[in-house]
Amino acid sequence: MNRRLRAARKRTAALATSLSLLAYGTALAASAGVAADVATASPADAAAAAESSPALTPPMGYNNYYVTLCKGTLTEAHIKQTADLMVSQGLTAAGYKYVNLDDCWQSPERDSSGNLVPDPVRFPNGMKALADYVHSKGMKFGIYSSAGTVTCGGLPASLNKEQQDADLFASWGVDYLKYDNCGNQGVDAYQRYKAMEDALKATGRPIVYSICEWGANKPWKWTPRVGNLWRTTTDIGDYWQKVINRAHLNQRLAQYAGPGAWNDPDMLMVGRGRMTDTEYRTQFSLWSMMAAPLLFSTDLSKAGPATLETLRNTDVIAVDQDPLGKQGTVISNSGGLVVMSKPLHDGSRAVSLTNETDTTQTLTTTATAAGVPGAASYTVKDLWTKNISTSTGTISASVPSHGTVMYRITPAT
DSSP states (O other): OHHHHHHHHHHHHHHHHHHHHHHHHHHHHHTSOOOTTOOOOOHHHHHHHHHTOSOSSOOEEEEOHHHHTTSTTOSHHHHHHHHHHHHHTTHHHHTOOEEEOOSOOBOSSOOTTSOOOBOTTTOTTHHHHHHHHHHHTTOEEEEEEESSSBOTTSOBOOTTOHHHHHHHHHHHTOOEEEEEOTTOTTOOHHHHHHHHHHHHHHHTSOOEEEEOOTTTTOGGGTGGGTOSEEEOSSOOOSSHHHHHHHHHHHHTTGGGOBTTBEEEOOOBOTTSSSSOHHHHHHHHHHHHHTTOOEEEOOOGGGOOHHHHHHHTOHHHHHHHTOTTOOOOEEEEEETTEEEEEEEOTTSOEEEEEEEOSSSOEEEEEETTTTTOOOOSOEEEEETTTOOEEEESSEEEEEEOTTOEEEEEEEEOO
16 A cells, blocks of 8 residues: 555656646636626725734744655655754744645545545654644644645645535644645636635634635735635745745735735745845845735755844844734835835834845935824834934935845834
8 A cells, every 4th residue: 555655646746847837827727717796805804804813914934835845855754843943943933833734745535535635655643643743832733725626736625625624624733724726627716715715614713714826816806805815926936036026016915915814925935045145135024014924935954044044033023023914015116226115003114125126226215205204303223234223314225236124213202
């Protein structure tokens, strides 16, 4: 039996990339539009979502996808090691609390009762034991499925089996579900994602519901009353142009985000190795300004000091996790010089100055333009250098290529 399962797992891994691309293209073609009678979520919908949400602030944690893909490195041992490292490296203390599995944790077939089965080679002790281990570390456990008949890796998914799978996840102690868009059979997106929302609620267990629909049907218009966060873009990558492109797409959607309902431009690439530390700080800054989920996909066993310093910057994290729950907005954008402002619960503002060009540039704005309440002077804290200064209203910095300077601006009393 084990030999057959190993052979099936190898075939799955070998086909994962091609199946994912095929399923992705099919899903995009099939998801040309959501049902015409599904209206944009109203303020009342958003308020109701926030009141009952298990994600009043953007989720923070780890997802294995870009580290392991569907390779043999996706194992119980890897997830346990990551949980251990999140504690020992101070990430749990900094606010990261989810340890999330992505695709390819499943066996190729359901069992005789129709239940999903963890791959017994990768996860010999099963998902309940793994969830218990993560919980014992003071964190929460997440899992993956797709709103289709198969996942992007060609494994069993949850379309038309929503309640059975949701009940199984709840019995394992799952706290977070990432729900993808592959194998969707052309079924209306709202119908598919609403079915799983209803199933999760019926379990009685608070489970963060992450809708990974790639922005194909403008989910920001209807998912605030369905899920807690929704992908606004296709998959990211560890490349500057991909990261900044996802930021641009997500920056336009600030009006749809709020407590319990978040725009998700995909994972943090911090420390993966193809970008510079300056570029990783820019991604971390922009994701925090956009109140985006801070879900990193980095091998912590190889993370250096600069990576950990970025991920543990509690001043920047505080901007992302601010309880007011406002997504920052672009207040100026000219020639690759972008200024954003984000209101915070104490009346201060976070302001980011991003230089997307290839040379060092000086960026300037004012407290008034950033929306900070009028005052004779302002306290200006640089959230990366930790330097604190005062200003009568001008906010300016020399910013390196692909860099971001991030301030917290507080009216002086």
